[in-house]
Amino acid sequence: MIQEKNQPTELAKLGEFGLIELLTKNIKLKNSSSIKGVGDDAAVIKTTKTQVVTTDILTEGIHFDLIYTPPKHLGYKAAIVNFSDIYAMNATPKQLLISIAMSNKISLEFVNELYSGLYLACDNYGVDVIGGDTTSSVTGITISITVIGEANSNEIVYRNGAKETDIICVTGNLGAAYMGLQLLEREKQVFQEIGAQPDFAGKEYVLERFLKPEAKKNVIELLKKIKVKPTSMIDISDGLASEMHHICKQSQVGCKIYVAKIPIDYVTAEVAENFNLEPLIPALNGGEDYELLFTINVNDFEKIKPYAEIRVIGHIMNKEQGLNLITEDGNFIELKAQGWDTYAQ
Amino acid sequence: MIQEKNQPTELAKLGEFGLIELLTKNIKLKNSSSIKGVGDDAAVIKTTKTQVVTTDILTEGIHFDLIYTPPKHLGYKAAIVNFSDIYAMNATPKQLLISIAMSNKISLEFVNELYSGLYLACDNYGVDVIGGDTTSSVTGITISITVIGEANSNEIVYRNGAKETDIICVTGNLGAAYMGLQLLEREKQVFQEIGAQPDFAGKEYVLERFLKPEAKKNVIELLKKIKVKPTSMIDISDGLASEMHHICKQSQVGCKIYVAKIPIDYVTAEVAENFNLEPLIPALNGGEDYELLFTINVNDFEKIKPYAEIRVIGHIMNKEQGLNLITEDGNFIELKAQGWDTYAQ
Numbered sequence: 105m106i107q108e109k110n111q112p113t114e115l116a117k118l119g120e121f122g123l124i125e126l127l128t129k130n131i132k133l134k135n136s137s138s139i140k141g142v143g144d145d146a147a148v149i150k151t152t153k154t155q156v157v158t159t160d161i162l163t164e165g166i167h168f169d170l171i172y173t174p175p176k177h178l179g180y181k182a183a184i185v186n187f188s189d190i191y192a193m194n195a196t197p198k199q200l201l202i203s204i205a206m207s208n209k210i211s212l213e214f215v216n217e218l219y220s221g222l223y224l225a226c227d228n229y230g231v232d233v234i235g236g237d238t239t240s241s242v243t244g245i246t247i248s249i250t251v252i253g254e255a256n257s258n259e260i261v262y263r264n265g266a267k268e269t270d271i272i273c274v275t276g277n278l279g280a281a282y283m284g285l286q287l288l289e290r291e292k293q294v295f296q297e298i299g300a301q302p303d304f305a306g307k308e309y310v311l312e313r314f315l316k317p318e319a320k321k322n323v324i325e326l327l328k329k330i331k332v333k334p335t336s337m338i339d340i341s342d343g344l345a346s347e348m349h350h351i352c353k354q355s356q357v358g359c360k361i362y363v364a365k366i367p368i369d370y371v372t373a374e375v376a377e378n379f380n381l382e383p384l385i386p387a388l389n390g391g392e393d394y395e396l397l398f399t400i401n402v403n404d405f406e407k408i409k410p411y412a413e414i415r416v417i418g419h420i421m422n423k424e425q426g427l428n429l430i431t432e433d434g435n436f437i438e439l440k441a442q443g444w445d446t447y448a449q
Numbered sequence: 450m451i452q453e454k455n456q457p458t459e460l461a462k463l464g465e466f467g468l469i470e471l472l473t474k475n476i477k478l479k480n481s482s483s484i485k486g487v488g489d490d491a492a493v494i495k496t497t498k499t500q501v502v503t504t505d506i507l508t509e510g511i512h513f514d515l516i517y518t519p520p521k522h523l524g525y526k527a528a529i530v531n532f533s534d535i536y537a538m539n540a541t542p543k544q545l546l547i548s549i550a551m552s553n554k555i556s557l558e559f560v561n562e563l564y565s566g567l568y569l570a571c572d573n574y575g576v577d578v579i580g581g582d583t584t585s586s587v588t589g590i591t592i593s594i595t596v597i598g599e600a601n602s603n604e605i606v607y608r609n610g611a612k613e614t615d616i617i618c619v620t621g622n623l624g625a626a627y628m629g630l631q632l633l634e635r636e637k638q639v640f641q642e643i644g645a646q647p648d649f650a651g652k653e654y655v656l657e658r659f660l661k662p663e664a665k666k667n668v669i670e671l672l673k674k675i676k677v678k679p680t681s682m683i684d685i686s687d688g689l690a691s692e693m694h695h696i697c698k699q700s701q702v703g704c705k706i707y708v709a710k711i712p713i714d715y716v717t718a719e720v721a722e723n724f725n726l727e728p729l730i731p732a733l734n735g736g737e738d739y740e741l742l743f744t745i746n747v748n749d750f751e752k753i754k755p756y757a758e759i760r761v762i763g764h765i766m767n768k769e770q771g772l773n774l775i776t777e778d779g780n781f782i783e784l785k786a787q788g789w790d791t792y793a794q
Contacts, residue, residue, distance in 0.1 A: 139499070143699070144608050145537035145684055146503035146598070154484070158491035159580055159595060161548035165587035192490035203506035203593045235504055241591065242510035248548045248582075248593030250504060253491065263489050339490055354488070 112211030115240070123212075124238050127219050131233055135198045137254065138232040147234035149199060153254040158189035164244040172288045175214050177315045179221025182247050185341065187229050187319040188394040190253035192339035194261040194324060199234045199252040200226060205241040229321060259333065261398070266336040266355035270399040270420040273334075275323045275413055277367040278344055279383060282390025283375040284314030290379075309371040317394045323413060324396075330407045334398035343389040347397045348427060349441040355399075358425040361418035361439060364432050388429075389442045457556030460585070468557075469583055472564050476578055480543045482599065483577040492579035494544060498599040503534035509589040517633045520559050522660045524566030527592050530686065532574050532664035533739040535598035537684035539606040539669060544579045544597040545571060550586040574666060604678065606743070611681040611700035615744040615765040618679075620668045620758055622712040623689055624728060627735020628720040629659030635724075654716040662739045668758060669741075675752045679743035688734040692742045693772060694786040700744075703770040706763035706784060709777050733774075734787045 115123060128142045140148035160182075162168060168178055183200060190197040202222060206215070226233055231251070287310060291302035304311055320339075327334065336355055338347045344366070352359055366387050373383040399420055400408065408414045418430075427439040460468060473487045485493035505527075507513060513523055528545060535542040547567060551560070571578055576596070632655060636647035649656055665684075672679065681700055683692045689711070697704055711732050718728040744765055745753065753759045763775075772784040 140607070145534040145682075146501035146540070148538070148605060149500045149502060150602065152497075155494045156491035157494060157544070157546065157580060157595075157597070159546045159548050159582055159593075161550050161582045161584055161591070161593055163550045163584060163586040163591070166550075166585055189490040193493070195491070199502070201502065201504045201595060203504050205506050205508045205511075205591055235502060237504055237506045237593075239506055239508060240511055241508040242589060244587060246506070246508070246550055246586065246591040246593075248504075248506055248591075250502075250546060250595040252502070257495065260493060262485070337490075 112213055115208045115210060115212060115215070118212065120238060123215070127215070127238070128233070133232045133234070134230060135232050138199055138234055141232060141234040142236070147199070147201070149234070149252065151254055154257045154260060156190055156193040156195045156253045156255065156260065157250065158186055159248065159250040160186050160189070161246065161248040163246045169292070171292055173315065175217035176221035176224075179218040180225045180316055182249055183222050183225035183231070183251075184317050184319050185394065186249050186251035187225070187231065187321070188339040188341070190251055191320050191324045192337050192396060193253065193255065194259050194327070194334065194337060195253035195255035196324070197229055197231045197251050197253040200231050201235040201250045202233065203237040203248040204245065205239050206245040207243050208240050210245065229319065261334045261337040262354070263336050263338050263351050264354035266351050266357050266399040266420045268357060268420055268422055269402055270335050271402055271405055271416050272359060272361065272397070272399050272418040272420060273408065273414050273416055274340070274344065274367065274395055274397050275320050275415075276393070276395045277369045277372065278340065278393050278395060279376065279386030279390045280310045280313035280369055280372045281317060281392040282386040283372050283379070284310035284312070285392070286379055287311065287375060288314065307371060307375055309369060310375050314392060317392065319394055320396045326411060326413075332400055332404045332407050334400055337396060337398035340393045340395045340397050342391045343442065344397060345388045345439055346441040348439060351397065351399065352427055355420070356423050358421040358423050358427055359418055359439070360421055360428045360430055362430045365415065365417040367415045457558055460553045460555060460557060460560070463557065465583060468560070472560070472583070473578070478577045478579070479575060480577050483544055483579055486577060486579040487581070492544070492546070494579070494597065496599055499602045499605060501535055501538040501540045501598045501600065501605065502595065503531055504593065504595040505531050505534070506591065506593040508591045514637070516637055518660065520562035521566035521569075523592075524563040525570045525661055527594055528567050528570035528576070528596075529662050529664050530739065531594050531596035532570070532576065532666070533684040533686070535596055536665050536669045537682050537741060538598065538600065539604050539672070539679065539682060540598035540600035541669070542574055542576045542596050542598040545576050546580040546595045547578065548582040548593040549590065550584050551590040552588050553585050555590065574664065606679045606682040607699070608681050608683050608696050609699040611696050611702050611744040611765045613702060613765055613767055614747055615680050616747055616750055616761050617704060617706065617742070617744050617763040617765060618753065618759050618761055619685070619689065619712065619740055619742050620665050620760075621738070621740045622714045622717065623685065623738050623740060624721065624731030624735045625655045625658035625714055625717045626662060626737040627659075627731040628717050628724070629655035629657070630737070631724055632656065632720060633659065652716060652720055654714060655720050659737060662737065664739060665741045671756060671758070677745055677749045677752050679745050682741060682743035685738045685740045685742050687736045688787065689742060690733045690784055691786040693784060696742065696744065697772055700765070701768050703766040703768050703772055704763055704784070705766055705773045705775055707775045710760065710762040712760045
C-alpha cells in the first residue's frame, strides 16, 4: 500500500472485503483437520477425534484498556484465553475464528498489530485461523473468538469428576496478573493526574502475566507423558476461590486448601505489599492468571511429585465438610468465591 | 423470580453467573453429536461427518436498530443469518454458541426476549445451543454467534465450482428485506419528526423479510431429495450482484443474468416504486434476503424445473466474457457489485 508516512490508514478506504483480504492473505493451514479456511460461507473441518469448543467475548473499557494495552498483546491474549479453556478440557486447540467489531476511526496499523499478535499466538500453539467476521461498530472495539480443539474421547476432563481424597493441584503461581493490572491502573491514574511516566523496573513479571499470558500447553503435554489424567480440571480465569467453587459444585464435593501451599511469586507478593494487600487476596480472588486447577487420584501423586510446575495445595473432601482454607496456624476458614463479575463493577 | 410488576430487572442484581444460569437452564440437547453443552470450560462434540463452521458479529447501531427491532426478532435473526451460511455450504446446522456484550442498563426482560427468539430459531432448525459468553459493555449491544453444521464430505458445496454452461439459480425472491429496512427507516424518521404512528398495512411482507428472515432449509432438503448437488453456492446477504461476483471470482468464470428472470415480489416492487426506486436496484444490491444463489449442471435442469421456489436467472460463461446483465430489450450491461460495506456508510 502506498500512503504518506506516519499517516494512519483509515479502514473506510479499504472497505470490509479489502480489510479481510489484507488480514487473511498470508494464512497457511497447519492442521490436517482444517480442510478449508477463510473465503467461503463457512470453514470446513474433518476429524475422527472428539472436539471441544469454547467462545469468549472481550469489550473495550471492560476487559481491556487501550491506554496501556498494546494491540499486539491484545490480539495475543484474546487467543490465549480461549486456548486456556481448551487445555482445561485436556484437549489441544486446533482452529480459531475471530470476529471483530470496531469503529472506523481505528487505523489499519492498529488492526494489523492486533492480528499480528493473534497470528503469533496461533503459530506458537499450532492453531489455524479458519474464519471470522469483521465489521464496524458505533464506538469501541469488541473481539469475539471461538476456538475448536481435539482430543480422544477418553481423554476429556470435565469439572465434575473430583472424588473424595483426590489431590488438588495448581500450575505455576497465582495472583500475578491481578497485581499487574493494579499496577497499570495506578500508573495510568498518576500519568493522567500529574503526567509522570511510570517506572516498572523490577515489576515486569506481573505486567507480563497480565498483558501477555500463556496457556498451559506444557502442563497438558506433561500430564500425557507421565500418564496422569486429572479427575476434574478448570482454568483459573476468575481466581482460585471461584474456580474451586465450580469444581466442588459440579463434582458435589468439599475441599481443604492449605494457605501455605498456594504458590505466589515473590514479585507478586512484593507488589501486593506495596498496595497494602495481603498477597493471599490476589492469589485467591484475582483473575486472569490462566493457570490450571485440577484434581488427581491419590495414587498418581508420585508421578507428579518431581515436577515443580505442579503444586499440590490440598485435597477433596466430603460435600458436607464444605470448602475450607487451612491457615498457617491450622485454623479452618470458609473459602468464599469472590471472582470477577463484569456486571458487578 | 419475584419482582415488582412492570419494574425492569437490572442485570447487575443477577450477576454474570446468575444470568447465564437463568438463560441456559432449560436447554435440552437434541443432536447426537452434541455430547456436552453449557457448563464447563468448553462444549464437547463428536461426529463422524465433515463439519462446517461460520461466525457473525452484529453491533447495535450498525446491524440493528432497537427502535424498530423487537428483541425476540433480533435473537431469531441473529441465529438465522448463521444457519443461512451453513445451508449455503449444503450442510445442516447442528450446534450454536452465542456471545453477547451489553451494558448493564439493559433489563433482564429484554435479554430474556432476545434469547427466546434465539431458542425459537434453534428449535425450528434443530440446532443445539452448546455454549457462549455473557459480559457487559460500556455501551450498546454486540452479539456474536458461531454455528457448526454437518454434511458428508462429498456433499459440501463451495463458491468455486461453477463451470461454463452451468445454470444460475436463485431461491425465493430478492430485494424484499432491503425495502423493509427502507420503510422502517422512513417511518422512524417521520415518527421522530412529527410523532406520527406508522401505517404498514399491505406492506407486512417486506417488513417480515427484514425483521424475521428464514434460512433456506427447505431448498437444501429439496435438492437432496431430487439428487441435485449444486456446482457452487452462496447465500445472498449482501445482494445478488455482490454474491455473483464472489462466485465468478472464485470459480474463475463469467456470467449472463437476465433482468426479466430475477424474481421480485409485487409488494417489494410496490414499495420500491413508492420510494421512486427501480425494483431491480434492491433486487441486485439490497442485502439480507438470505436466499440462496447457486449453479447447477445443465443436465440437472429438468430435475429442478417443477419447483417454483427455484428460479433460473441465467448461466455461467467464460471468464473473458465478464459478468453481464441482459436487459429486457436484449442489451448487455456490466453487472457491478455494490453490496453493503459497513465501513463505507
